[in-house]
Amino acid sequence: MKTVQVGQSADEVRHHLQEQGFLPISVEPRAWSIGLRLGKRPTRIDSQDFIVFNQQFVALIKAGLPILRSLDLLRVQIKNPLLKRHIEDVRERVYSGAMLSDAMRAQAVFPTVYTASIFAGERSGNLVEVINRYILYEKTILSVRKRFIGALIYPAFLIVLSIVMVLVIVTYVIPRFGELYAGLNTPLPVATKVLIAVSTTLQSNIILIVPALAALTVAALVWAGTAGGRNRIDEFKLKAPIIGNLWTMFSMAQLSRTLSTLLQGGIPLVAALEVARDATGNRVIANSIAEGINRVREGQALSDSLERSGHFPDLALEMMRVGEQTGSLPEMLNHVADFYDEDVNIRSNAMLSWVEPVILIFVAVFVAAILISLYLPIFSIRGTMSGT
Numbered sequence: 001m002k003t004v005q006v007g008q009s010a011d012e013v014r015h016h017l018q019e020q021g022f023l024p025i026s027v028e029p030r031a032w033s034i035g036l037r038l039g040k041r042p043t044r045i046d047s048q049d050f051i052v053f054n055q056q057f058v059a060l061i062k063a064g065l066p067i068l069r070s071l072d073l074l075r076v077q078i079k080n081p082l083l084k085r086h087i088e089d090v091r092e093r094v095y096s097g098a099m100l101s102d103a104m105r106a107q108a109v110f111p112t113v114y115t116a117s118i119f120a121g122e123r124s125g126n127l128v129e130v131i132n133r134y135i136l137y138e139k140t141i142l143s144v145r146k147r148f149i150g151a152l153i154y155p156a157f158l159i160v161l162s163i164v165m166v167l168v169i170v171t172y173v174i175p176r177f178g179e180l181y182a183g184l185n186t187p188l189p190v191a192t193k194v195l196i197a198v199s200t201t202l203q204s205n206i207i208l209i210v211p212a213l214a215a216l217t218v219a220a221l222v223w224a225g226t227a228g229g230r231n232r233i234d235e236f237k238l239k240a241p242i243i244g245n246l247w248t249m250f251s252m253a254q255l256s257r258t259l260s261t262l263l264q265g266g267i268p269l270v271a272a273l274e275v276a277r278d279a280t281g282n283r284v285i286a287n288s289i290a291e292g293i294n295r296v297r298e299g300q301a302l303s304d305s306l307e308r309s310g311h312f313p314d315l316a317l318e319m320m321r322v323g324e325q326t327g328s329l330p331e332m333l334n335h336v337a338d339f340y341d342e343d344v345n346i347r348s349n350a351m352l353s354w355v356e357p358v359i360l361i362f363v364a365v366f367v368a369a370i371l372i373s374l375y376l377p378i379f380s381i382r383g384t385m386s387g388t
Contacts, residue, residue: 045109047142049080051135053087058131068094086110100127113137113258116275120265130265137261141254144341148250151348155355162363169370171206174199177374184377191373227283234282238311242351246344251282252316253340255289260333270296285311302329316340 053074060070071091078084086107093103101119104110114134121130178196181188188196202209223229237247255276262272270293277289288309295305303321306312316336323332 045083045086046080047138049078049083050110051138051142053078053083054131054135054138058128058135061128061131067100082109111138112275112278113261116262116267116271117265120262120267124266126266133261133264137257140257140337140341144250144253144344147345148348151352155352155359158356158359162359165363166366169367170199171203174370174374175203181377186377189373189376192376195370195373231283234284237282238284246347246351247282248311248313249340249344249347251280251285252313253337253344255280255285256316256333256340257337260330260337263330263333269302273302288312 056074056077057070060073061067065073068091071087071094075084075087075091078087086109089107090100090103093106094100098106099119099122101115101122104118105115117130117134118127121127124130174195178200181192181196224233236244238244238251240247258276258280259272262275263269267275273289273293273296277286277293280286280289288306288311291309292302292305295308296302301321301324303317303324306320307317319332319336320329323329326332
């Protein structure tokens with residue numbers, strides 16, 4: 001028997017059918033869904049607006065209002081036009097008899113973790129608790145990301161400023177000195193000759209260099225959008241010196257917190273792993289989780305299943321193992337997430353504390369070398385004039 005089911009991935013659809021008592025043999029995307037993937041991706045809902053919506057939604061449900069009435073009240077108050085449009089569609093689907101989780105999932109813009117949590121809340125009758133847990137989860141993830149991005153702003157500003165300054169010196173200042181020395185007909189030191197030759201070449205070929213750089217940038221972006229490119233980039237993130245360790249810990253924290261939230265919401269381990277796999281943000285780790293899912297289905301422990309991939313820290317695996325043995329896996333996963341969130345914060349701040357002076361020192365040395373090379377002929381001319 002063939003049936004149509006809305007979902008964000010084949011695994012999600014398969015899990016949803018299994019929860020309804022079906023045994024799916026194969027899951028295939030319809031033509032219209034393939035077209036959506038090839039076309040423009042759905043615009044992402046602003047996380048802050050989504051958190052506010054869920055806080056108000058929970059407050060109305062706790063006050064005793066039905067879900068449909070709560071959606072009616074909220075859709076009038078929502079300021080974000082994109083969120084408002086999707087919530088109105090959710091309201092119409094619920095009014096037509098659809099489950100809230102199905103209506104949310106059909107929008108294809110809400111996080112998979114959220115739709116899975118809503119589904120678990122509907123099954124267990126704990127919708128308010130599940131949404132509250134998701135709000136806490138989303139706030140924590142958002143806070144960690146803001147801290148991490150905020151710590152990168154000043155170094156990024158320094159790097160951009162340094163590049164602009166170097167470009168101005170190379171393309172404008174040095175050629176002016178070259179014209180000055182050409183008029184003096186005086187022998188120049190080797191360092192000054194090399195510097196002026198490089199600067200003159202760059203200035204004369206700027207019309208070719210800029211389009212070439214733009215083409216390389218576009219080609220790199222296109223390659224990064226392919227499956228192979230994304231895999232290579234995600235693999236580099238995990239293996240890069242210093243940064244790789246931070247990416248691994250950040251991904252581990254997000255995976256652990258997602259799993260904990262789903263398990264506490266009453267979702268089975270295999271289904272929670274399928275949702276968490278899509279929420280990791282790293283294809284290499286996602287592939288490792290996919291392999292682990294198959295082992296868990298065969299009856300192996302989660303910690304042993306993930307350990308074989310070699311992409312998960314020993315400390316996290318050991319804490320998972322303790323949680324499995326004591327029956328407190330969700331709580332231990334929360335501890336893992338808290339530990340790595342704090343570790344990422346400390347290490348990133350420590351790394352950035354020495355990145356800033358390194359950038360400043362590099363720029364200072366570069367500028368000093370250029371100034372010395374440019375002023376050497378002036379010193380030699382002055383020495384010649386004082387000698388005569």
